[in-house]
Amino acid sequence: MAVDRLLPTEESTDLLGLVRDLCANELTPYAAKAEETETFPRDAFRTLGKAGLLGLPYPEQYGGAEQPYEVYLQMLEEIAAAWMSVGVGLSVHTMTSYAVATFGTPDQRELLLPDMIGGELLGAYALSEPQAGSDISGMTTKAVRDGDYYVISGTKSWITHGSHADFYTTFARTSADPKHGISAFHVPADAEGLSFGAPERKMGLTGSTTTLVNYDRVRVPAANLIGAEGDGMRIALSALDSGRLGIAACAVGLAQAALDVASSYALERQQFGHAIAEFQGLQFLLADMAAAVESARATYVQAARRRDLGRRFTQQAAIAKLICTDAAMKVTTDAVQVLGGYGYTREFPAERYMREAKVTQIFEGTNQIQRLVISRDLLRSVR
8 A cells, every 4th residue: 555655845756656666566576585585685776776766865966866864764664665675775775875975085975975876886884793782882893004004803793785795884993992992994895804604594584684794804995994083983873873764664664564464454354244354353453553653654754854954863763763663563463463374374474574573673773772872862951
């Protein structure tokens, strides 16, 4: 079911039509099979790039569409509803490119952004480590200056697009300073010493490859430093604010897809001589699902509007990530319930949606971490 969206311009409304056509023709028909065979959707990202959808929030001078974040997120929701692995991958790629787009030098932007936006370069965000997930300050990967190069050594974990990405926005420790000891680097995938673990065996998002990334004395030019040395924590946290909104939009897209499946099934399934959609108990369940989807959507749109206005949105991004991903878990679970026994089979996509929803409560900061971010930001504002 097409969602009736309130978009700010005629251009963005036309763009929505393009996205919906692309999803119907290039994503939805291939999603189930690719997830079943655990096939990485590299061609889908190239298609999005050629259609101009990898650079929606980025400047036109680099090939972007310069759309408000509110518009980008609603397009992302449509893509996630069609194929969650691609939606999450687009969100990760946008967050990965953010470091260069926002903190990079003019030369870095001119050299890298056009191919990032155009789909020729697919990115991965290398922040988490085996012992430093939610606690970024526990990072042990090191980058040591050696003349005109930095030498990076360490291991990153849970890296989306690991082994498939063309570049890795990598965070490494350049000093022992707990707040200003981390720096950010652009690391090409063909850098000598870069290797990857076996893909993680996940319960969902099986088309999206997740691996360890190993840095064995990887040498990168000093010109690949993004921002100043010691700016890495600031860059990472700033990118995560926007990245959390991306995951929130993806979660709403997934929930909307589950609601659509459940609603269609309820109209078709006959019991006791009636469509089950005629029974009040099921109507109330569908109503609660719809309310969860709509209210979740409102949280990410509102946070995006704050971002577009240049206002601080850290707390609102965390709220959106928390509300939207919890809604996705509830709505997909309820969709399985509506379908009954069929919901537990692979004949319908409801069970896949439910499996995919779970990880949204975990990555880009668990929902427990979101509660910490919200409470700390709230208390800081009232002191």
